[in-house]
Each structure stands twice: as structure tokens, then as C-alpha cells.
Amino acid sequence: MALVLTTGWIVWGTIYSLKEEMKPTFRQRAFQLQIALFITTVGVGSLQLLELLDRRTLTEVSSILTGTTVGISLVASVLLSLLGFFILLRYKWIDLVWVFLILTAKSFNGHAAAFESEIRSMSLELAFIHLLSAAVWAGGLLYILTYWKKQKEHIRQFLPFFSQSALISMVMLFLTGSAYTLIFVPELEYLLHALWGKLLLVKVALVLLVFVFGAILRYKLKKKKEGSISRLVKFDFSLMMIILGIVGVITYMNLFRKTSHWNGKARNKTLNLQP
Known part of the structure; x- marks a missing residue:
């Protein structure tokens, strides 16, 4: 949450x-998100490291x-999240480079890095696009909710642009997520047997629900029904x-865990012992 909201906000x-x-409100919110990102990055990183250690030397x-x-x-994620406090919100091109680098670093710390050669490269690219699309969607929703009350005219102008961007982002999320799943799952029936598969199906159902509410939101935008728009954005954010x-x-x-013929390779794939 911290990663997607922070990068999307930037x-x-x-x-x-x-x-x-x-701008003062924007900078304040950016600082709050960066603190959340740094704390969670260090926290998750520490937990991951402890899990991977055998002797803890x-x-x-x-x-x-x-x-x-x-x-x-x-290491890269922690350093980039720390570096963000000193370099962000000064030059736009630096902000975009920072977003690119930290999302790239995150892409290498997950299931996408578990494969080799062409498949590994493809899965990493999909992971990056997936994260960036989520950031655009989530950051835009936070932007609307932050300025809805005090900058209504600005948000009225922002909403049509965001609506189109969000639609593209959701389509990309759906396509990259589907491709990502097909790479990892040799047979789709695994989705019904493992907990992560069941959670993934719940996620897909929620994403489809977002599409529905997005369509309703675009309709309300055309009708200029502000009360309905506010409720829909809050529901979308939830x-x-x-x-x-x-x-x-x-x-x-x-x-x-639930696929026994993968168990022998699980630790090596998780660690991905390649420089």
C-alpha cells in the first residue's frame, strides 16, 4: 500500500x-507517504532477511x-526510499526516475524473480507494468480525496483525465495480472487448491467490480452529479x-506450498541465487 500510494502520488x-x-498540502502528504514507505520497506526487508537466514551471522x-x-x-529499496526524502519534489524528471527505479527494485523482490532467462525477464517486465498501473490508479484516487473539499473546481477538471487514465490502468492491471498468473500456474486448477489462488480469485472479482463502478463513475461525470461522484470515488478507494x-x-x-512437485525448487526459486 505504501509503495503504490507513494509512487502514484509522485x-x-x-x-x-x-x-x-x-503545493503545501501536496508536499505534506508526500512526506507522510514517504515515511510510511520507508518504515514498511525497512520492516518488510528485515522480516524477509530473518526468514532467509540460517545461522544469522x-x-x-x-x-x-x-x-x-x-x-x-x-538494499536498493531501502536506499531509494531514504533517498526520496532528499531528492523528490525538486525536479519532475528526477521524480519520474525515482519512481522507475523503486518500482524496478520492487519487481525484483517477488515471485517475478523466481524464474530464469526469457521467462524471468518477461515476468519482471509484467510486474513493473502491473505496479506502475496500480500506482497511477491508487495515486489518482488519493489525489481526488485529498483535494475534493477545498479544490472542487480543480478536481472537476482533473476527473475526466483521471477517468481515462484509470481505465487504461485497470485494463493494464487485468492483462498483466492474467499473463503473470499464466506464467506462474502450470494448471489453472491450482488456483482452487492453494490459499493464494483463492485470494487471487477474490482479487480478480474485486477488480471486475472496480470496472463496473468505473463505468458508473464515467456516466455520472457526464451527468455532472457531484454527490454520486464523491460516493463512488470513496467506494473505489475502499x-x-x-x-x-x-x-x-x-x-x-x-x-x-500446495504444489508438491514444485517443493524441491521452492527455496532456490525464492532466493534466486543469482547476482
């Missing part, structure tokens, strides 16, 4: 013009952090938070 700050009176810690994809990704919660659980689950 993206919208670079591609959409803010009024001068909106300094040598082994150093070996994992510098010699495995997961370790390098953790769905987004639930979906991100499910994704957060799935991301760190062992996908191989």
Missing part, C-alpha cells in the same frame, strides 16, 4: 499541474544482501485498499 504530481495553493547477512537478487532488491491488502498477502506467500 507520478500525479509530475504529470498534472498543481495550483500554487495546493554477519557473513551470511552480507552474502544474502550482496549476492542474491532478493538481497540486492531489499476497494483499492482491500485489493492492495490482498496483493500484500499474496506477494509474500509461498506459492509452492
